[in-house]
Amino acid sequence: MSSWQIIQQSLPLFEKGFVLTLWLSFLGIIGSIIVGLICSLLKYFRVPVLSQIAAVYVEISRNTPLLVQLFFLYYAFPVFGFKLNAELCGIIGLIFLGGSYMAEGFNGGFDGVAKTQVETGKAIGLSRIQLARYVVFPQGFTLSVPALAANIIFLIKETSIFTVIAIPELTNTALDLIGMYYRSNEYLLVLVIGYAIILIPLSIILTLLEKRVRYGAFGN
Amino acid sequence: MAHSGINVLFEGRNLIRLFGGLWTTVEIAAVALVLGLILGVILGVLRTFPNRLLRLVLRLYLEFFRIVPTVVLLFLFYYILPKQLGVNMPANQVATLVFALWTAAEMSDIVRGALISVPKHQRESGMAIGLNRLQLYRYVLIPQAVSLELPATINLVTRVIKTTSLLMLISVMDVINVGQQVVEANNQKYPTGVFWVYGIIFVMYFAIDYPLSWWAKRMDKKRLERANG
Amino acid sequence: MAKQVIKVEHLEKYYQKDHILHDINFSIDQGEVVALLGPSGSGKSTLIRCLNGLEPYQNGTVTFNGDQVVPTEKNWQKLRQKIGMVFQSYDLFPNLTVLDNILLGPVKVQKQSRETAKAAAEKLLDQVGLREYENVYPRQLSGGQKQRIAIVRALALNPELMLFDEVTASLDPEMVRGVLNIISKLAQDSDMTMIVVTHEMNFAQQIADRVLFLEDGKILEQTKGDQFFKQPQTDRAKEFLESMDF
Amino acid sequence: MAKQVIKVEHLEKYYQKDHILHDINFSIDQGEVVALLGPSGSGKSTLIRCLNGLEPYQNGTVTFNGDQVVPTEKNWQKLRQKIGMVFQSYDLFPNLTVLDNILLGPVKVQKQSRETAKAAAEKLLDQVGLREYENVYPRQLSGGQKQRIAIVRALALNPELMLFDEVTASLDPEMVRGVLNIISKLAQDSDMTMIVVTHEMNFAQQIADRVLFLEDGKILEQTKGDQFFKQPQTDRAKEFLESMDF
Amino acid sequence: SGCGSNSKSSKSASQSSNNPSTVQQIKKRGTIRIAVFGDLPPYGWVNKQGQRVGYDLTLARQIAKDLKVKPKFVQVNANNRVDALNSNKVDLVLANFTVTPQRKQVIDFASPYMKVSVGVVSPKSKAITKASQLQGKNLIVTKGTTAENYFTSKQTGVNLLKFDSKTQQFNALKNNRGVALADDNSYLYAWVKDQPKYTVGIKSIGPKQYIAPAVKKGNKSLLDWTNKDIKKLNNNGFFEKDYNSQLKPYFGKEVKPSDIVIK
Ligand SMILES: Nc1ncnc2c1ncn2[C@@H]1O[C@H](COP(=O)(O)OP(=O)(O)OP(=O)(O)O)[C@@H](O)[C@H]1O
Ligand SMILES: Nc1ncnc2c1ncn2[C@@H]1O[C@H](COP(=O)(O)OP(=O)(O)OP(=O)(O)O)[C@@H](O)[C@H]1O
């Protein structure tokens, strides 16, 4: 069979993988942003106990590989009777990982707000909450957009690791087809294109968004 | 039950083997990092040159490694390269190569970013005393870029180390692959062994990466403090 | 006798081990304009930042309108509505329009209605000649314009005391005059109590009722304005004044 | 007649569409000190940056020591050894000690031996009173000290022409005098040819043999130093001089 | 599904590189690189001393010995076996490699040394005994195995969970991620012996198949040599010995040597 036929025949399967990759990424990213935001708010407002817990979580999550986190969730936890299906493990794993990256992204933005801006806010009598609401958050979110955008791309790529827990996303689909039909060239080509279709436009959009948001807040 | 499971680690040579696997991981990461960081610095410098074609090529190189997930890169290099180009390398070397090229791509961007954020007047002062381009990079820009880029570089290092966990997918006897062997070989005696084996691997990665992240963060904080006066 | 607005007694300030301010004592009456002069690094900024709680101090007391300040963040936050401050870097919020910059304090902190506050703000904008810029963003203003808006923003809270920290230091020389004019007018026409840190000696001479001369964190002399510039009491102050004009 | 060091003819400079410099013509003889004055944004920095090739120009010629400059990066790089320049921001290399900052040019560019260069550097350091700082890093110096070192670094190459771009603009007022003194001494004692951009009118008056007054990228007047400050020829220059003192 | 199952040839896979795996080359090099499993007791696995052992490993060592070279083992997963040959990572695959028509098109198999067919293991409590019970349920397989191939093409109503390694698939079964697990029945026998809660409910499904060594397509030199060696080993009773030492301890009573070994 010609390479083109091989590719054509595999497309329906890849399409399923593609959709799954997108869907899992989407949920993972939304979840990560929520978790990250919560952690970074806990830190910003120095909520006792909870902020320390969040800090520990961030360090554990950032300094261990997703693959090992997934192995734990998927293979090790059920030993103690805590069992989730693969997709759920994948999403939880991705959120567990992504939450800390997003938290760092938000923190970086909040920390990046110029000290003079914070002091100016204080000087006109803003309370801590008002300072956050009118000065630190609006500017901090803008500053954190580039880091968040990089994290989004990173998390989408990380879904390729879901292959180890038998989630039929893009990478899993390709590796599986290779194992059955041995046409690695063709399948890997489709795989790379699959990721390119998601990531190239996304990265362009995110860059534009960065510029717009930045212009909106700082005018440059 | 759980505390009996932990003994799986002390059965036979299991623990030593796990550390052996870790050593393989670290070795690959270390060699790849040394090569990748050096290459990355060179490419990063080239990316600040005015030549458009050169910049385009290097940009494409970066984007390729940015867009393709590492798992896929590993398979690409492991299967396609030898077949198409007739080069044949054992898995460890393929892995080292992939990680080195990936590191170089990411590093080139870090270096470029640091170089262009060295204040413009530093570059101009260098030119004003008659330094040529090479001298300008050698004495003025690169030394200053290094301190700017160090935290990002350390973070890249931790990412590379974490990502070595994917080596298990291409027949490298890394710590996770050894872990799987241990799990399989001790399955019946230690049903909860899987928890402890993956547990210790988790701890191993954390033990390597955490000090590095901590260091990077501390430097970043210092830099911020300095910037804020 | 005029009412005493602020009184500082035995104030001591450390940064970690560094002793920055040594036993600072002075008081200011309502309507008085005090110029705080001294060489770079002498502690001028640090001192006025202590006066509105932006810096904690380790010892001594600040008394505002007769009440000794219990230095908690909450108390300071309330007091800051009565103490306006303008910094060197024209520090408008880039994410808000000129008007919103000005209204933030009156509306959100003092809970004035937006209409009342706006009317007051526009009057102030008229005074600094920038009424037509109320709906633009700070990025569209020049440095001198930004600094005038920053002054308006502080005034909008109707403070009883204004602190100015080298408000013209980062302006182009040609822009300086406009900003200083505003402050001069404020000092002369209104009954505003002010502490002004500046390196513009001509300006200081023109507005200061009294000069506090600071060196190495100590008040070396407190002298009436006219007298300080004619014959300062200390040699150090003399030397300082000489170095300021080339 | 004195030798002509630099001559600029019909120089035009654009940033993309913006026409920044319009038909600039002037020449400077050896030993002459020219003050380049003008309001902010008039193109002073741009002009002197064109004179050592840091900015490309679109039209016109620069002639140095009688040879018209063919404006390639290589040619400029060689010429820059003969044209010293000092900027506003004290721009020492933070990664090198004071001495290494000074020696970089003589040793690496001019290939002098380190010993010879060091001896010369130390003599210059003595002149600016900073000999004892030769082994410290720039961060340990005050702004004024840094700027003096930056001047030494430019002088170490033995340039025939020195360009100064607002070298005191980011200094504390008390630091300004030391730096200006160095330049005055250089102008008076040595036979150095210099172009000086400054906002310090007293200083300009004291050193300038001639003033070039720039506005909107055009040379509005070229006048002898004493005369410019007493009675400038154009109204714009008069107005400018008035605005400079409060 | 079923795509490519009737593919005619896969020349591209073997064409391009010249062959470094001839008998002559191997002898010259002094080592033979053999692909084996690392997590599949009792065929190819690593014991707790860290030694590679198992039925395939004993054979591998014997072959190396007969070739008078040292063996060098490369651990593979099921779905890497073909590519390991084609990308010249190994000379020979001895990793429980089942002979199938598709595989024959991309690599060359030597004479088989074991019999096998796909079996299905499930918990005794909810034993699966007929393929029809699997309809619409999750069945665990490893990528690139004959079990996967069989269910993909012949039992399309079954929902497959596909793993990379044997460790992962057995773990998944124990975590009840599927109702059953399909793989070569020979491993399943071994596995259930130590897992008394499980049973090989379907002993054999699909066609009878054979396990054989594999070489890169067109490597006639090594193929011929291997065929000769297998014949010799068969004649001198090597496989029975191998069975007795490596497999017998792992199998229950229901398995006889003749179920596995080719006579
Ligand atoms: N955050 C800080 N940490 C440690 N030391 C500080 C800090 N801020 C200021 N200082 C030190 O406190 C002293 C007084 O500084 P301050 O800024 O109050 O001086 P200043 O009189 O305002 O000078 P300038 O005229 O340059 O603004 C200086 O020696 C300075 O180095
Ligand atoms: N990189 C640039 N791109 C576009 N326009 C520029 C650039 N640099 C300067 N300009 C413009 O060129 C004009 C002249 O600027 P220049 O810096 O030479 O003025 P200047 O006289 O040195 O002012 P100052 O006294 O503030 O230093 C200004 O209108 C400025 O906005």
Ligand SMILES: [Mg+2]
């Ligand atoms: Mg100050």
Ligand SMILES: [Mg+2]
């Ligand atoms: Mg300028």
